[in-house]
Amino acid sequence: MGELSRIAVARPALGHELARHRPELLRQARCLAGNAAEAHDLVEEVLDRAAGGVPDGNVRAWLYMLLVRCCRDHCRRQSGRGEASAESVGWPQVTETEFASALGRLSPSLRQIFELHEVYHLRYDDIAARLDLPVNAVAVKLRQAREKLQRMLSRALARGGR
Amino acid sequence: MRSRCRDVHAYADGELAGDAAASFREHLPECSRCLAQLEAIFALKGLAETSAAAITEAPITAQLPRVTRRWRPRWWLGLVGARAPKPRLG
Numbered sequence: 214m215g216e217l218s219r220i221a222v223a224r225p226a227l228g229h230e231l232a233r234h235r236p237e238l239l240r241q242a243r244c245l246a247g248n249a250a251e252a253h254d255l256v257e258e259v260l261d262r263a264a265g266g267v268p269d270g271n272v273r274a275w276l277y278m279l280l281v282r283c284c285r286d287h288c289r290r291q292s293g294r295g296e297a298s299a300e301s302v303g304w305p306q307v308t309e310t311e312f313a314s315a316l317g318r319l320s321p322s323l324r325q326i327f328e329l330h331e332v333y334h335l336r337y338d339d340i341a342a343r344l345d346l347p348v349n350a351v352a353v354k355l356r357q358a359r360e361k362l363q364r365m366l367s368r369a370l371a372r373g374g375r
Numbered sequence: 376m377r378s379r380c381r382d383v384h385a386y387a388d389g390e391l392a393g394d395a396a397a398s399f400r401e402h403l404p405e406c407s408r409c410l411a412q413l414e415a416i417f418a419l420k421g422l423a424e425t426s427a428a429a430i431t432e433a434p435i436t437a438q439l440p441r442v443t444r445r446w447r448p449r450w451w452l453g454l455v456g457a458r459a460p461k462p463r464l465g
Contacts (some may be wrong), residue, residue, distance in 0.1 A: 222388070224418070237424060241417065241420065242391065244387065244388060244389030245386070245387075245389075247396070247397060247400065271421060271422055271425055273422075273425045274418040274419075274420075274421030274422050274425070275421070276415055276421065277417035277418060277420055277421040278414045278418050278421075279452060280415045280417065281410070281414045281417050282410075282414070284400075284403070284413075285404055285410055285413075287401050288400045288401065288403050288404045289404040291400075291406035292404060304414070304415065304418030304419075304422070305418070305421075306420060309422070309425065309426045312422045312423075312426050313426055316423075320384075327423070328423075330388070331400075331419070331420055331423035331424065332423055332424070332427045336388075336389075336390070337388070337390055338411075344411065346419075352384065352385065355388075356384045359384070359416060362399055362419055363415055363419075367404070367408055369420075
């Protein structure tokens with residue numbers, strides 16, 4: 214029985230909520246893990262940790278951060294180190310309105326690349342071909358877009374980190 | 376900043392090749408800066424995906440140049456289709 218089935222039996226509402234995010238979790242886990250089996254294990258570990266309940270706020274953002282921490286712990290175990298402690302979490306407290314407002318304040322060229330990558334899930338080379346840019350320029354602009362969003366959302370992050 | 380730290384965005388996006396990705400995974404547990412950065416990147420991914428409905432209502436991608444197709448009668452398309460090689464899909 215998978216972790217999701219166990220959660221669905223014990224807590225149907227939570228199981229349903231987590232099942233909604235599972236395909237995207239697996240897609241993101243494939244970027245982090247070395248192979249498909251590891252990605253599957255990472256997602257199972259995320260679901261196991263989420264079985265205790267999800268916090269208020271943006272569940273997808275929280276699950277993705279949990280995925281990163283599971284990946285870090287997985288890497289630690291592989292290199293013979295122990296588990297690490299959990300970090301403070303502020304990101305899930307960012308509201309959709311705050312995020313949309315920050316996104317709207319990005320320059321069109323940065324916003325366009327951010328949306329093509331994070332909403333339409335295009336790879337760097339696809340975006341480069343579509344916008345007639347070098348692949349490096351796409352990578353740089355995507356990084357700039359993220360850094361600007363982080364700066365713009367810093368107030369909401371400070372609130373969530375308390 | 377260590378050289379591996381520069382790869383954090385490419386790693387998060389699945390754009391690092393096998394050896395480079397493996398090397399970054401070795402680096403990740405010992406670098407709190409990369410971990411924090413990776414968490415931020417993934418949180419933004421989550422926020423963007425959950426705001427996708429609002430974004431796609433007024434997408435910036437609407438400003439992309441589009442390949443527009445002029446209206447043609449069916450007989451004209453048939454004529455062109457007979458001459459041009461058919462595109463291979465998949």
